[in-house]
Amino acid sequence: MIKAVYTGTFDPVTNGHLDIIERASKMYDVLYVTIFINPHKTCLFTVEERMEMLREATKQFPNVVIDESSSLAVEYAREVGAQVLVRGLRATEDYNYESLMCFTNQYLDDGIETVFLMTRLAYTFVSSSFVKxxxxxxxxxxxxxxACVEKKLIEKYRG
Structure with a gap:
């Protein structure tokens, strides 16, 4: 059984994220979609709200597990027995950042592979920050x- 981990802040989850989740869920037996808690980042939504939106948005993928962690990605992958970290790429800026993260993760645990998936062209400009x-x-x-995320965004911004 091959398990993979796809991490992010998901504040909020976008269709770009869902594109990666859908495709990765077809590649691996279990895909952990994990909200990583970064104490240095201010988020619009609480962890609980983000988990709720992710559960709703991914309910059609039976092998996707929604979770949260404040560990390093490789530590979390070890905890759940995952062999792969999935990372989504939109453009060269993402590649530059993600390649450095990949090399750092290799340094920490070279037994966990990183797989990069390019998002579909329609989502190359989509980011949680732009959406907000x-x-x-x-x-x-x-x-x-x-739709469930748009509703929550409208509630946050327009009361």
């Missing part, structure tokens, strides 16, 4: 996030 900015200016993000 768009909604904060009262514009629709339909097609960029799942």
């Amino acid at each position: 900015e768009i909604v904060s200016h009262k514009h629709s993000v339909e097609g960029l996030v799942p």
Whole structure:
């Protein structure tokens, strides 16, 4: 059984994230989609809210497990018995950052592989930060996030 871990802040989950989740869920027996808690990052949504949105958005993928952690990715992967870290890439800026992260993870545990998946072209510009900015200016993000996420964003920004 091959287990993989896909980590992120997911504040909030976007259709770009879901593209990676859907494709990775077909590649591995179990895919842990794990919210990594970064104490240096200020998030719009609580961990519980992000977990709820991820559960709703991924309910059609039976082999996806939603979790949260404050460990390093390789430590978490070891904890759950995963052999692979899945990382999504949109553009060269992502590659530069993610390759350094990959080399760091190899240093920490060279037995855990990192697999990069390019997002589909339609999502190359989508980021959680851009989505929040768009909604904060009262514009629709339909097609960029799942409907359940758009609803939560509107509630946060418009009361």
